[in-house]
Amino acid sequence: MSPAADAALDDPLLPSRMLDLVGHEAAEREVLDAWTSGRMHHAWLISGPRGIGKATLAYRIARFVLAQGATDAGAAAAAGPSLFGDALPPVLPTSLDLAPDHPVVRRVAAGGHGDLRVIQRELVEDKKTKRLRAQGVITVDAVRGIGHFLSMTSAEGGWRIVLIDGAEEMNRNAANAVLKVLEEPPRRALLLLVSHNPARLLPTIRSRCRRLPLTPLRHAQVVDLLARHKPGLAAADRDALAAMGEGSVGVALDLEEQGGLDLYRDLLALLQGLPKLDVGGLHALAEKLARGDDGFRIASDLFTWWLGRVIRAKGRGHPDPEVLPGEAALTRRLAEAGSLEQWVQVWEKITHLFDRTTAVNLDKKQALISAFLAVERLVRA
Numbered sequence: 382m383s384p385a386a387d388a389a390l391d392d393p394l395l396p397s398r399m400l401d402l403v404g405h406e407a408a409e410r411e412v413l414d415a416w417t418s419g420r421m422h423h424a425w426l427i428s429g430p431r432g433i434g435k436a437t438l439a440y441r442i443a444r445f446v447l448a449q450g451a452t453d454a455g456a457a458a459a460a461g462p463s464l465f466g467d468a469l470p471p472v473l474p475t476s477l478d479l480a481p482d483h484p485v486v487r488r489v490a491a492g493g494h495g496d497l498r499v500i501q502r503e504l505v506e507d508k509k510t511k512r513l514r515a516q517g518v519i520t521v522d523a524v525r526g527i528g529h530f531l532s533m534t535s536a537e538g539g540w541r542i543v544l545i546d547g548a549e550e551m552n553r554n555a556a557n558a559v560l561k562v563l564e565e566p567p568r569r570a571l572l573l574l575v576s577h578n579p580a581r582l583l584p585t586i587r588s589r590c591r592r593l594p595l596t597p598l599r600h601a602q603v604v605d606l607l608a609r610h611k612p613g614l615a616a617a618d619r620d621a622l623a624a625m626g627e628g629s630v631g632v633a634l635d636l637e638e639q640g641g642l643d644l645y646r647d648l649l650a651l652l653q654g655l656p657k658l659d660v661g662g663l664h665a666l667a668e669k670l671a672r673g674d675d676g677f678r679i680a681s682d683l684f685t686w687w688l689g690r691v692i693r694a695k696g697r698g699h700p701d702p703e704v705l706p707g708e709a710a711l712t713r714r715l716a717e718a719g720s721l722e723q724w725v726q727v728w729e730k731i732t733h734l735f736d737r738t739t740a741v742n743l744d745k746k747q748a749l750i751s752a753f754l755a756v757e758r759l760v761r762a
Contacts, residue, residue, distance in 0.1 A: 396436035419455020429595035432631015495536035597628020
């Protein structure tokens, strides 16, 4: 990792540094109940859409367990301290929270806790946002030795933990190596698997994990988190980004940092001209977006997301709540053209075009122009 990427590790939004978690109280309670009852499973599969707090929850669980030291799960409930020969009621933890100045919190944030091993795809720095992004796959080299790590005596007499962030990105050999550990887990060993798409994991891995599925956040929760982490944003922009994030504060933050809201305004402004596109404006926008990978990525994601909104409006007879003023009227007008099947076919064609463009490095400008022209042909037909 480059020195600049090392510096990006100070990002307060990294899951290893985030201490607050919103909207997943039931999941936290399930973990806490398992711990206090002595039924702490050796492996948890934390799943759900991107950017809703899965990795943040995994780190909260890891910090909590590491902070218990040599305490076994459920041991605190077995017997309380004695007072004049009478056992006091057991003192049970009521939260996974740790104080910001707790030694475990500081060491996990610094990546220096000897009983925690984190496995993820390679992190590279985003040149525009200075944030870290994962790329590639998790190879067998990355997971090699986790069985030995977990079976070793804890450096602090407590638990050993392996956290795999993006578990669905493990290749076949890496997945098989993790499966061997799951089949014969050592005592006081904990595996935390974070996955955006658990269906891509081996069924035998899923069956050996306790499932902890997380659901998208409520709109108001995403708005509140945006206000907390991006206080300079206008209220209307926070509301629009929360709608575009669809329950994911991570997606909303990514869109804000990449200029996604302004880009969505530009896309809608061009689409407002349908059934006749502003060809000059289209070429200018496509030229600008094709200059870098991030612009094309955000534009293609937003375009296919918008198409999905049109398809839902066509199928249900009314549009989703609008993100920007005038969007609902535009969606109603365009949805009147063509059939539902034709809109789905256009969505499939454009999605495939964008995927191929990224996979084999096709002309990004031409791909964006072709996407707009496909919609124009449908609307004019």
